[in-house]
Amino acid sequence: MPDDDHGKKKDGDLERYKDLLGEAEEECAACGGHLELEKVNLEDYQEGKLYMMEGVPAYVCQDCDEIWVPEPIMAEFEKMIETAKHKNVASAKESPKEIKKRIKRVKEKK
DSSP states (O other): OOBOTTOOBOOTTTHHHHHHHOOOOSBOTTTOOBEEEEEEEEEEEETTEEEEEEEEEEEEETTTOOEEOOHHHHHHHHHHHHHHHHHHHHHHTSOHHHHHHHHHHHHHHO
16 A cells, blocks of 8 residues: 555545544644545654554545544554553563573574
């Protein structure tokens, strides 16, 4: 699927998301332009780490390219970031010896 300069992706089956997300505003709150549902990539940089969620539905203004992410999508993205942070904290508590054992077990399974 071709990307444009904002990471938007065209997708024929975005209509199914409209039912799940409910009705959106018809006009962009920034410029008054027309909003279309498209797939975009969400990025958030926190504490030296980049968190990314690709191909999520969001409303994009066709005039100014402003992106409006529906609340359920933002909530899921924030939940994903918090989950990843907790996993990072748990793995940081492992000693170097424990990490080496875990890596060795993974390699042996391959």
